[in-house]
Amino acid sequence: QLFEKPCSAGLDWCALPVRLEFCPPHATFNFFNFPVDSSGQIKKAVFFPGTGYTCKEDLFQRIGQELGQAGWSVVPLDWQVIPFKDIDTIAEACDMAVGFAICALEGEGLEYCDDLLFVSKSLGCISALEYSQLFDLEARHVLLTPTPDALALVKTSTEVACAVIGDEDPLMDSSSLVSFGEKHGFPVFVVKGTGHALKYDDPLITEIITSRLVSFVNKELGLHA
Numbered sequence: 540q541l542f543e544k545p546c547s548a549g550l551d552w553c554a555l556p557v558r559l560e561f562c563p564p565h566a567t568f569n570f571f572n573f574p575v576d577s578s579g580q581i582k583k584a585v586f587f588p589g590t591g592y593t594c595k596e597d598l599f600q601r602i603g604q605e606l607g608q609a610g611w612s613v614v615p616l617d618w619q620v621i622p623f624k625d626i627d628t629i630a631e632a633c634d635m636a637v638g639f640a641i642c643a644l645e646g647e648g649l650e651y652c653d654d655l656l657f658v659s660k661s662l663g664c665i666s667a668l669e670y671s672q673l674f675d676l677e678a679r680h681v682l683l684t685p686t687p688d689a690l691a692l693v694k695t696s697t698e699v700a701c702a703v704i705g706d707e708d709p710l711m712d713s714s715s716l717v718s719f720g721e722k723h724g725f726p727v728f729v730v731k732g733t734g735h736a737l738k739y740d741d742p743l744i745t746e747i748i749t750s751r752l753v754s755f756v757n758k759e760l761g762l763h764a
Contacts, residue, residue, distance in 0.1 A: 580653040585644065586615040587663030587670075589684075590623040590632065597746075598683070598737065601753045602658060609762045611656070616643055616663075629662070629688060636666040637673070649676055656681065656700075656760070661710075661735065664689035668697070681756055684735050686710050690719055699725040701759035703752055705733035728755045 584606045586594045594600075594615035603613045618639045626632045649655055655678040659667035664685040669692060671678045682689065682702040687710075693699060702720055706713040706729050713729045720727040730737055730748055737752070738745045757763055 580610075581648075581651055582611045582654040582656075583647065583649060583652050584611045584613050584656040584658060585640075585647075585649070585667070585678075586613070587636075587640070587657060587659035587667040588616060588618070589661030589663050592660045592663075592736065593617065593619060598749050598752060599658070599660070601749065602681075602756055605753060605757055605762055606656070606760075611654075614644070614647060616640055623662075629665075629686075632662060633665045633669060633688075636662060637669050640666060640670050641673075644670075649678075650674070655679070658683070658756075660684060661686065665692065668692040671697075679760075681760070684708055684711065684737065685716070687715075690716070693719075693723060695723075697723075699723060701726050701728065701756060703728045703730065703737065703755070705730045705735060705737055707732065707734045710735055726755075726759060728752060 584603070586599055586603065588594050588596075588599070592599075594603075594617060599615070603615065607613050616639070618636055621632075621635050621639060623632050623635075626635065655676060657667040657671060657678045658681040660683040664680075664682045665688050667678075667680060668689060670676075671680075672692065672694075677698070679698045679700045681700050684704055685702060699720075702716060702725060704711055704713045704716045704727060713727075717727045717729065728751075730752070733739060733748070737748070739748070
């Protein structure tokens, strides 16, 4: 069962393949309750997870905590209710995720943000880039293990703060991402000996590399400048 849903932010109608039972309730935007930081700026960070990598993962949690402490309003998306295993193509999965994001972020007032950040992982990178282009949002992107399909969406006008990749990632060649980053002006952190999950068998080593990745993202976002 598909449905059409009225949307804000410059679109009259959206007809993406969002199944009604997967669509989350959305907030009603209230400008007077909109959070601002100590400088009076409106700053929001939206987290777009992967299909099996949720916003409860330690890396996402710690980046979110750092942003929250720096005055950002953090909005994590949770599309675990979407049956990605039953979806045949990446394109269909991304359409479903973007449709979910449209519902979840309705009323968040992203178009009013002075600084908007999208932190994304894997399929979430595609969804974040598609969403920002769909609504013509000036968002900065942190791309964690982006796929080639995600890079195809990066335009000259797209602002990518940084990217992270494992040198054993089966979905994306790390050297290709480094070259792409050099061409488009953003740094890439290559994690040695890890695949798409950015984890090691040893939890202690995973904790160490997670701390380094958080520090890298902090630096590139200028959180502790």
